Amino acid sequence: MAPSLRHRVDTAMSWVARLTRWAPVRAVQVERASFDTHALSAGRPLEGAEYQQGTLAGYEVREYLLAKWGRACAYCGASGVSLNLDHIHPRSRGGSDRxxxxxxxxxxxxxxxxxxxxxxxxxxxxxxxxxxxxQAKTPLRDAAAVNATRWALWRALETAGLSVHTASGGRTKWNRSRTGAAKSHTLDALHVGPLAGVTAWPCRVLVVKATGRGTYARTRTDRYGFPRLRLPRTKHVKGFATGDLVRATIPTGKKAGVHTGRVAVRTTGNFNITTRHGTVQGIGHRHIRLLQRADGYGYTTHPETRRGAAFPPPPEDGGLHTGGIR
Ligand SMILES: [Zn+2]
Structure with a gap:
């Protein structure tokens, strides 16, 4: 697998390992891809019968094209209306089914x-x-990357000894319609697989972004590849390194207040802090307190507001509920 794809699987596995340590995870539900991009490569003609009879392949072609063209009419931009498959070069004039x-x-x-x-x-x-x-000639790259990694992720999860189940995207959608949940990444994750009901709704979402651990290169290059400037030999300045999670409390002045976020160190001792609301520049290291050492991820939280209108009814009996914290 290409390193950029390998990284996706490794990151997911690393977070599964953390969550398993923190909470009693008994099973993992993985949503299956809605289309198989290998079968749908741009140069491949569709099998006529499959395509017309609306079998899985035909269904996948439709889903793929809807995703690729943004679920809107290519010619007038109308969205939220019924959309037909359209041959760009008409079939009656020799246009292909590719x-x-x-x-x-x-x-x-x-x-x-x-x-x-x-x-x-x-x-x-x-x-x-x-x-x-x-656009017709451009494959749907993101979807291809997701599909290429999905099976590798599934195998890695199985190897880790977890009970892994796969479910379709249609099932997720159906679950959401039953509980009245709005569409968001978090709520989608909550609704994958068999679901009797949701007993606890998330109110805050932890957003984890892979930020890396910096670079070994101690120089920057110009556009021809020649060294342009030298970076400091050590990554630590006054006990802080770029990427550390810090809190600055500034009593007075223009930057007065409490700033919590990711720090970027400067040899001057005046650092920048990236918070949820933006970057605050030139904060003296004396005002800064370390919360957590950099671990290659950036952390922020945001409220989960799009819960949807209908709150689910309480469970009818004391039966098994797979909802809530999964
Ligand atoms: Zn149109």
């Missing part, structure tokens, strides 16, 4: 365009035409 020749279009656009050449249909909007033709 993914790179397909887009999604609203029913009026799809019917108006029909057998018209796309160059004629969009003769008044050359910019849109070139954008569509360019």
């Amino acid at each position: 993914i790179s020749n397909l887009t999604v279009a609203c029913i009026p656009c799809n019917q108006t365009k029909n057998a018209t050449l796309v160059e004629v249909f969009l003769k008044d909007s050359p910019a849109l035409l070139s954008r569509i033709l360019k």
Whole structure:
């Protein structure tokens, strides 16, 4: 696996290990990919029958194209309407069934365009035409990365001795509709797999961002690769290193107040602190107290506000509930 993809799996596994240490995790639910990008590579024609009969492959093609084209009509930008698959170069004029020749279009656009050449249909909007033709050739990269790592992650979880279950994205959606939860990453995670009900809703979300541990290079280079300036030999200044979680309490002046966040050290002893609200520059090290050493991650929290309108009804009996903290 490419290092950039390997890193995704390693990070997920490292967090599974931490959560397992902190809480009694009995099983892991992994949401299956909604499409298999290997089968959907841009140059591959779709199997006619599968595509027409709406089998899994056909369903995946539709999901893939909706994701790739942002769930909006490629020609007029309409969203929230029914979208048809549309052959960019019309089929009746020899256009292929390849993914790179397909887009999604609203029913009026799809019917108006029909057998018209796309160059004629969009003769008044050359910019849109070139954008569509360019995007058609571009694979959906993010989705491909997620899919490539999903099976590797699943295998790594199994190797770690955890009970791993997979569930479809459709199931997540169905669970959300039953509990009335809004759509967010956190609430989606809460709704993966079999779910009897939700007994405790998250009110704050911990956001963990991989920030790395800095670089070994002790120089910066110019655009030709020649050393431009030298960095300090040590990463520590006055006992702090870039990435440490700190709290600064400043009694007076323009920066008065309490600032909590990630510090960036400077040899001058005046540091920058990146908080939830932005970066505060030039804070003297005497005002700063260490909360936690840098561990390669940046931590912030934000409130989970999009709980959705309907609060779920209380459980009917004392049966098994898989909801709440999963
Ligand atoms: Zn349209």
